Amino acid sequence: QVQLVESGGGLVQAGGSLRLSCAASGSIRSIRAMGWYRQTPGKQRELVAVITSGGTTTYADSVKGRFTISANNAKNTVYLQMNSLKPEDTAVYYCNADGRYYGGYYSQDFNSWGQGTQVTVSS
Numbered sequence: 767q768v769q770l771v772e773s774g775g776g777l778v779q780a781g782g783s784l785r786l787s788c789a790a791s792g793s794i795r796s797i798r799a800m801g802w803y804r805q806t807p808g809k810q811r812e813l814v815a816v817i818t819s820g821g822t823t824t825y826a827d828s829v830k831g832r833f834t835i836s837a838n839n840a841k842n843t844v845y846l847q848m849n850s851l852k853p854e855d856t857a858v859y860y861c862n863a864d865g866r867y868y869g870g871y872y873s874q875d876f877n878s879w880g881q882g883t884q885v886t887v888s889s
Contacts, residue, residue, distance in 0.1 A: 767869070768792040768878045770861045774846075775883030782887070783849045788861030788880055790842040795873045797865035800837055800844035804857035804885075811860065815846060829855075851887045858882040 774786040790797065801816030801824075815835035816824045823835055834847045844861065861880035866873045 768876045770878050770880035772861045772880040772883040775885045777886045780889050786846040788844050790863045793868040795866040800863045802846045803860045806857045853887045853889045856887050859885050
């Protein structure tokens with residue numbers, strides 16, 4: 767189907783920056799939206815930012831003004847530029863993609879997740 771590969775996580779000091787990347791591959795017919803979610807132990811996965819194929823973006827209130835999501839539709843890739851990082855941004859960040867893929871005779875919906883990348887912000 768569709769696979770997502772993330773990169774760019776790591777350890778950074780508070781106030782620093784990181785850029786996450788996520789590339790989707792497989793029999794992709796179209797992508798409606800790609801986004802980033804994050805999860806810490808004992809908590810539910812939460813939305814960080816999402817971008818639609820038309821360029822509409824949505825951000826969690828906690829990251830507005832600090833994080834920027836962007837995409838290269840031709841490469842089925844989404845990016846998350848994270849600036850002014852805070853210790854509370856520490857989490858595993860997951861990429862998500864939603865769209866349609868070539869499955870059999872007809873195209874079918876997919877919703878795929880990446881394996882996650884750790885972001886750790888030290889105080």
